[in-house]
Amino acid sequence: MGTTRLESVPEPKYWHLKTVLSDALDSEFSVGQILPNERELAARFGVARATLRQALEQLELEGRLQRRRGVGTTVAPPRMGVAVADAGHAWPGTAADAWQSLDSTEEAPPAAVAHLLETAPDEPVHTVRRHRRTHGQPVAAESLYVPAGSVPGLAAIDAPAGQARARAVLRELQRLRLEGQDRSVELGSARADDAKQLDRLPGAPVLVVTTRYVADGRTAAVAVATYRADTCRLTFADPAGADVELLAV
Amino acid sequence: MGTTRLESVPEPKYWHLKTVLSDALDSEFSVGQILPNERELAARFGVARATLRQALEQLELEGRLQRRRGVGTTVAPPRMGVAVADAGHAWPGTAADAWQSLDSTEEAPPAAVAHLLETAPDEPVHTVRRHRRTHGQPVAAESLYVPAGSVPGLAAIDAPAGQARARAVLRELQRLRLEGQDRSVELGSARADDAKQLDRLPGAPVLVVTTRYVADGRTAAVAVATYRADTCRLTFADPAGADVELLAV
């Protein structure tokens, strides 16, 4: 006799577990609170640790949890809104933005960047590394690529690699009249060096923002910024409603 | 004497595996080509299947691979650029955009949306469900929330739930003068219903785009769109650049 399996919709355990945990986070936990460890949680729900971890991974991806090796799993605060566009659509480095320059070198950019810059794949370009902190937390790491041909004064820079040189490159860049820019956002995973800056493990999910700066009718520079996907919500203000800029909580 | 541990950085197997596979994809495979199955790949690299899967998951997250149950793992085409802003920052549904309306109901929105709309958490609002296809592929599913108070003509709509009603709601919305909009982008995981629309499994990574439409000095509508993170690269054009070009002419 056919065991009439009613509702044969075997929802995966980890999925159900996720919703149960999510509800518990809403009702029984507060931000910053530390959860029981994975082995105990797994036992409590009667599942293998790997299954429990699958649920936790989802919740971490959604910014609900924060896990740190050797420490534990804590309830994450709501994602912070991070404004991606500089007010006034300026060149990078203008005014007192939240970025901090690290150093500058001259090296061949990734193939994708070279393509955007319309330079030869092995042509070295000025590369400025910066990172961005908000509320004391690292949120983004960026590489800014500027071909020597874009800015005449660039060749004259003789500062050694380092912060001073980075500032010099940005200063030269700002002499150009910015005509426009366009951006794209996609999902990626943190490379080892970015992960270190962002205080995450390699492979952590990041939002990759690629900005193309246009001057003199051509691509003058390209910036590739990786934002922590777990803690950040990228915000874009519409300049048409410039007076309504108060939403970036 | 401090044991100067020279680079004792035991790179995880799945991480190393990922780079090996990534290089192989670049050099030995072409778009659409099908990879050996997971059990064989695992054996070939001498790792457990779970470890191999960890590497594949990363590559899928980065849009390099596409996996489908019962079929296999194939090499994914480059992500497609999807324009998020309508030209001219229009209300949704204007002109021939790529969206297709599905239906419309009146229901209480998610708490986060109610907060943006500044309505009571349980107040029903007009909800329009749409989805978007590009090149024959589903890329996004969206819910548009419009409080009854935003548009006077909304109460008069008597079309039954369905496509006709959805169009009627959009039509009424477009009578308002749009003053501005702002957006945010964050990482999320697909709910069961969205996942179905997007032809993915529940929990698949998505880019959640929240748009707030402002008219009459208040939030007139909120749209929450979920884009497939594996296949999409969201693009934002800078309207300021358009102005400058006009000035330059």
Add this chain to the structure above:
DNA sequence: GAGTGGTCTAGACCACCTC
């Protein structure tokens, strides 16, 4: 050193697709 999350294994079974 004790406790945490991160990695890895070697199995098993299930859901889905195609032939």
Add this chain to the structure above:
DNA sequence: AGGTGGTCTAGACCACTCG
């Protein structure tokens, strides 16, 4: 029916943090 990826288990060891 056979093959694929998706889920799940019950262990083990490792890397890291902190008292």
